[in-house]
Amino acid sequence: MALLEIQNLTVEFQTASGLFRAVDNVSLTCDRGEILSIVGESGSGKSVSMLALMGLLPWTAKITADRLAFDGKDLIGLSPRQRRNIIGKDMAMIFQEPMSSLNPCFTVGFQLGETLRIHMGMNRAQRRERSIELLKLVGIPAPEERLSNFPHQMSGGMSQRVMIAMALACNPKLLIADEPTTALDVTIQAQILDLLVRLQKENGMALVLITHDMGVVAETAHRVQVQYAGQKVEEQPVGQLFADPHHPYTAALLAALPERAVAGEKLPSIAGVVPGQHDRPTGCLFAPRCAFVQPDCHQGARRQGRELGEALCNYPLVKGVPLDHPAFAVKEGA
Amino acid sequence: MLRFLLGRLAILIPTFLGVSLIAFSFIRMLPGDPVMLMSGERVMSEERHAAIMHDLGLDRPMPVQYLNYLTDVLSGDLGTSIVTKRPVLGEFLSLFPATLELSLCAIILAVVLGVPAGVFAAVKRGTWFDQSIMGVALVGYSMPIFWWGLLLIIFFSGYLQWTPVSGRISLMYFFPPVTGFMLIDSLLSGQPGAFRSAFSYLILPTIVLGTIPLAVIARQTRSAMLEVLGEDYVRTARSKGLSPLRVVGVHALRNALIPVITTIGLQVGVLLAGAILTETIFSWPGIGKWMVDAVFKRDYAVVQGGLLLIAGVIMLVNLAVDITYGFINPRIRH
Numbered sequence: 322m323a324l325l326e327i328q329n330l331t332v333e334f335q336t337a338s339g340l341f342r343a344v345d346n347v348s349l350t351c352d353r354g355e356i357l358s359i360v361g362e363s364g365s366g367k368s369v370s371m372l373a374l375m376g377l378l379p380w381t382a383k384i385t386a387d388r389l390a391f392d393g394k395d396l397i398g399l400s401p402r403q404r405r406n407i408i409g410k411d412m413a414m415i416f417q418e419p420m421s422s423l424n425p426c427f428t429v430g431f432q433l434g435e436t437l438r439i440h441m442g443m444n445r446a447q448r449r450e451r452s453i454e455l456l457k458l459v460g461i462p463a464p465e466e467r468l469s470n471f472p473h474q475m476s477g478g479m480s481q482r483v484m485i486a487m488a489l490a491c492n493p494k495l496l497i498a499d500e501p502t503t504a505l506d507v508t509i510q511a512q513i514l515d516l517l518v519r520l521q522k523e524n525g526m527a528l529v530l531i532t533h534d535m536g537v538v539a540e541t542a543h544r545v546q547v548q549y550a551g552q553k554v555e556e557q558p559v560g561q562l563f564a565d566p567h568h569p570y571t572a573a574l575l576a577a578l579p580e581r582a583v584a585g586e587k588l589p590s591i592a593g594v595v596p597g598q599h600d601r602p603t604g605c606l607f608a609p610r611c612a613f614v615q616p617d618c619h620q621g622a623r624r625q626g627r628e629l630g631e632a633l634c635n636y637p638l639v640k641g642v643p644l645d646h647p648a649f650a651v652k653e654g655a
Numbered sequence: 656m657l658r659f660l661l662g663r664l665a666i667l668i669p670t671f672l673g674v675s676l677i678a679f680s681f682i683r684m685l686p687g688d689p690v691m692l693m694s695g696e697r698v699m700s701e702e703r704h705a706a707i708m709h710d711l712g713l714d715r716p717m718p719v720q721y722l723n724y725l726t727d728v729l730s731g732d733l734g735t736s737i738v739t740k741r742p743v744l745g746e747f748l749s750l751f752p753a754t755l756e757l758s759l760c761a762i763i764l765a766v767v768l769g770v771p772a773g774v775f776a777a778v779k780r781g782t783w784f785d786q787s788i789m790g791v792a793l794v795g796y797s798m799p800i801f802w803w804g805l806l807l808i809i810f811f812s813g814y815l816q817w818t819p820v821s822g823r824i825s826l827m828y829f830f831p832p833v834t835g836f837m838l839i840d841s842l843l844s845g846q847p848g849a850f851r852s853a854f855s856y857l858i859l860p861t862i863v864l865g866t867i868p869l870a871v872i873a874r875q876t877r878s879a880m881l882e883v884l885g886e887d888y889v890r891t892a893r894s895k896g897l898s899p900l901r902v903v904g905v906h907a908l909r910n911a912l913i914p915v916i917t918t919i920g921l922q923v924g925v926l927l928a929g930a931i932l933t934e935t936i937f938s939w940p941g942i943g944k945w946m947v948d949a950v951f952k953r954d955y956a957v958v959q960g961g962l963l964l965i966a967g968v969i970m971l972v973n974l975a976v977d978i979t980y981g982f983i984n985p986r987i988r989h
Contacts, residue, residue, distance in 0.1 A: 375894055376893075377890055377893055377894055401899075402898075405896040405897070405898065406896065407896070408894060408895075408896045409894060409895035409896030409897070410896060413894070413895075414894045416887060416890070416891065418887055421886065421887040421888065422887045422888055422890070422891045423888055423891065424888040424891070424892065424906050424909075424910070425888070425910065425985065425986060426909040426910050426983070426984070426985060427906075427909070428985075435895065435897070436895045436896075439895070439896065439897060440896065471985040471986070473985070473986050484891070487891075487895070
């Protein structure tokens with residue numbers, strides 16, 4: 322049984338101009354010890370779905386799901402108190418902006434120790450010992466001194482290491498990392514990713530890595546879920562996804578990687594932007610930007626089977642060629 | 656820290672000079688002089704008037720009077736009251752505890768009610784609770800003190816007869832002042848019912864004087880809290896599985912208090928200004944009433960000395976606020 326199992330999660334926000342659907346019937350599973358990467362542009366609902374799982378969305382968010390199971394327990398029926406016993410302990414999360422994610426008024430030691438006291442009931446001496454151990458684990462030099470530091474005395478990379486230490490405090494079964502390297506320098510990015518992968522292996526925990534960086538995905542993930550405008554459009558193991566993307570959006574994302582560009586030619590990009598609240602198309606949401614769009618795409622998009630990466634597309638690509646596509650079918654026949 | 660303190664103390668010198676000059680010249684701009692007012696209805700000959708003015712040193716040119724006054728102040732002599740012939744400093748010290756007691760009670764009332772009200776309004780923003788709290792705060796902030804005081808007296812003292820109208824304690828009780836604080840002295844005296852009496856006399860003036868600071872603190876706390884609740888570190892605190900009480904009351908409030916402390920410090924000036932009206936309405940024997948009486952009697956020495964001392968108190972409080980600031984905001988300390 323999967324550690325994390327989400328079925329048809331929908332998140333809607335009440336805004337001044339009506340309901341905005343940030344996450345649209347997204348299903349997701351993550352096994353123990355697996356690294357699942359959720360990829361998509363800004364506004365694809367990848368962070369929101371994980372924040373919904375953690376229960377961190379503001380009250381204006383309306384969350385519905387057929388199933389929101391973690392470690393065999395359905396989170397939907399739980400009281401807020403029961404849910405708080407899980408988050409921060411068995412399920413932890415780190416965020417995009419490490420500098421602003423730590424409370425500026427409290428020391429590192431206080432913020433680390435707080436989790437240990439609440440979930441593990443450790444006394445002062447135990448907390449101190451475990452905090453030092455955790456800071457060592459995430460590669461912070463002189464951890465004893467760091468404990469009395471305030472966040473403004475640390476760099477971004479250091480702050481993110483502290484955030485990771487805090488998340489790992491109670492040996493979680495699942496760690497959700499929401500673009501953990503986006504706000505950091507390139508050299509630090511690699512260090513933090515290596516750290517996350519190493520800790521994931523050592524602790525055998527599951528890792529959900531939210532990112533928009535396909536390079537990060539290629540280096541770290543086992544399995545990839547691609548999201549677009551709040552919908553899951555494709556899901557495949559990482560190697561297969563890079564070798565044979567089935568959804569035109571995935572293919573376009575991969576084609577836009579600088580590493581894949583042909584020297585001397587213009588870098589390919591996807592024209593247009595992710596639709597927002599007011600320009601949401603009917604039918605397939607990617608249709609306005611799709612190179613293979615057909616009239617019936619504006620009516621709706623079919624979910625393909627497992628063998629085609631569960632692509633949400635009427636004409637899924639196989640080896641770069643859209644299946645059953647009229648334009649291509651004519652060529653084959655001729 | 657020492658540098659910071661010395662810098663702060665250095666600013667006090669020009670401020671004191673300014674205050675002394677303003678106090679000195681403003682009271683002399685009022686028509687009439689102390690000697691004429693002392694003589695009252697009786698007719699006083701020109702010669703006698705001039706002789707007394709000469710004795711008091713009031714016939715000399717203004718700049719000379721000011722310089723003389725300044726020299727006296729610098730040597731620690733604030734002069735003697737023209738009316739009572741007692742030293743200004745002594746009178747101030749004997750009356751100040753009454754004002755301090757009233758002001759402390761008012762600010763405690765304002766903080767104890769205002770901070771939680773602001774926090775709750777922020778947490779429940781947009782609800783009827785928030786709107787009614789903020790509505791009441793706006794009314795309180797706009798309430799003219801003298802009118803508000805009279806209303807309360809008419810209703811609670813006149814109509815319901817729950818509280819006494821004016822004074823500090825019932826005339827039934829008499830005991831020598833030890834601390835100058837009636838609440839403490841009444842307890843020390845050991846007379847049955849004395850504390851109860853002192854307390855009942857304090858209720859209405861405290862409410863009247865505390866109303867404006869209460870409204871200001873509630874509004875400031877709400878807006879500071881609203882800002883802080885949207886910060887990343889509050890989300891981090893929630894992601895640890897902390898209870899809402901701890902997230903709001905520890906992680907958010909500690910940060911929101913930084914601007915609130917400034918506001919509380921600024922309210923001390925408002926309090927002392929309000930004390931003048933409140934003490935007059937309730938015949939509260941403090942420095943507010945003392946100053947008003949002195950202005951009416953053109954008691955130059957008392958007005959000058961009193962203003963100087965009040966300004967000194969306000970500056971000391973602001974200094975204390977700056978120091979507190981360093982304790983509550985680690986970014987300033989280091």
